Every structure is written in structure tokens, then in C-alpha cells.
Amino acid sequence: MSRSLTPLNHANQAGKPRAAVRPTAPLLTAPALDYAYDGSFEGLLTVLFSIYDRKAAPNSIQPEGAVQGGLFxxxxxxxxxxxxxxxxxxxxxxxxxxEARTRLFHAFLSEQADRELLIFRYVDLAMRSSQDIAENYTNDNVRRVAHLSQQMGREKHRMEAFVRFEKTSDELFHATIEPDFDVLPLIAPHFTKRYADQRWLIYDQRRHYGLYYDLHRTDIVQFEPDTAAPRRSGGVSATVLDEREPLFKVLWQTYFDHVNIPERKNIKLHRRHIPLRYWKYLSEKQPRETRFEPIRNKRPQP
Structure with a gap:
């Protein structure tokens, strides 16, 4: 499946004026069809074009690799x-x-089983309505798209906050993530801007692809699943790490321990803000290699 950082590999054209007259969607009068596509967002948009070009509503829209054809x-x-x-x-x-159009892209990245038909229904409703439907939450399709977009926004925010890089021996900063949704296209602008002075790779372990920044641009890179290579849990092989990386990890853990206030510990609240599924990728949540000792810098009471 081809991937792109933004729909159609073009930046979103925010602020583009809308047409004064809303064109009318053609009636879908031909017999309904089952559609298949390559699994990309551009492929789904092409399917939408084909639906209205053929005037044939979809019985189903399926990625090519997951097609389940009927008997006849x-x-x-x-x-x-x-x-x-x-x-x-x-x-x-x-x-x-x-903003509503962006929600459709978010719904696609959510990887919901029926995302293709959901997007079609949303688009078809918008094309046949005389007014904007984005806030019409009485409609199930509008409500679901808005909810999925909110979930994607939360996951994007968490990934931007919880990504932890490790430095390899060839000066590449590597991070492994395993988000619930396909958020790499959404977090690319944040990391490209924030870490513009270093080469980095963010690898989605669940979807076997990543973002690679080479000091000039950020690209999608695809990986084949490799179960043979020995790997540490939640990271790259220890043999390719920079020799100072263990020290960086200890320093970060030491900083985290010293800014922590044991008397104000609230595990329930902590897990709400940092769910357990992210802990295996956070340096501060890994077992301590050195015993924590509090800083004894308080003056003795007279």
C-alpha cells in the first residue's frame, strides 16, 4: 500500500475560498457495485470519483489485500x-x-473496518445537503467521523509527547512507536520542525513503516517485518546504539527521579495521562540500572 504524508502529496490548502454555488451530486441510478482499491487515501478518493462517474453506489469498498468477493x-x-x-x-x-475535509483524512487513518463506506456516506451526505453538515451531530455518520477525528487528535498529541529517541553509532536518532492509529502522517510536521538539525527515524512497529528525516526533508520509508534480528523490547538492537546511549538513559532517569515528588504520587491520575501501553517506549519507565539516591542538599535545621 502506498503512503503519503499529506493527501495527494500536496499541502492542505487552508484558506482557499469556497465556491459560491454548491454543485449538485449526480444521482446514483446504476446497480450498486463492490469496489476494491490499493489501500491508499488517494486510491479511496479515486474510488469516490469512480462511484459518481459510473453513478453506481457501493455495496462495499475494500482494500485490495482484504477483498472478500462473493460467490458469483x-x-x-x-x-x-x-x-x-x-x-x-x-x-x-x-x-x-x-476542517471537515481534514476530518475525513483522520477517519481514514483511524483504520476502522468500515472507514471507506463511512467516508463515502459522509461525502455523499455533504454533496446532497444545501448547507454545511459538519455540526449535524444528529447524523450517525457525521458523529462518527467527528469522534474518530478527536481520537486521532489525542493520539497525535500523545505521540508528540511520548516519543523517546535513541542515538545510534551512525548519528541517527531512532524511536519506535506502536500507536493505536496510523498517526505518522500527522506527527511528521511537528518532528520535522522541532528536530530540524539532526537525522532521525520514527518507526511504527505495528505497521512496519516509518518517517525518515535526512536534514532536508521527511519521507515515508517502508520496512519488511524482520523477526530474525535480535531486538531489545521497544527499541533498536543494542549492537547499533551509540556507546554513550546507556549513559544518556541513566541521566534522563536520574533527572526524572529527582523532579518526582513521592508525597504527591497519584498513580490513577498518572495512568490516565500516560496510559500503560506507552510505558515500554519511555526511558523513565524502564528498570533502573543504578539505585536511586535522593539529593541531600537541604540545610540541617538548627
């Missing part, structure tokens, strides 16, 4: 067409605001 029918495989996808993506601004 096979899904129509729609090849990704960049120009058609761009036409759909830009055309959506005639029916919805930029």
Missing part, C-alpha cells in the same frame, strides 16, 4: 489515478470547510 461476483478494482483523486480532494471544498 468479484469487486471492481479501481486503479489509483492521481488527477482524479486531486479533483475529488479539491472538489470537496465546494461542499465542506477545510
Amino acid at each position: 461476483t468479484q469487486p471492481l478494482l479501481v486503479e489509483t489515478h492521481e488527477a482524479s483523486a486531486a479533483r475529488v480532494w479539491e472538489g470537496l471544498l465546494h461542499h465542506m470547510q477545510e
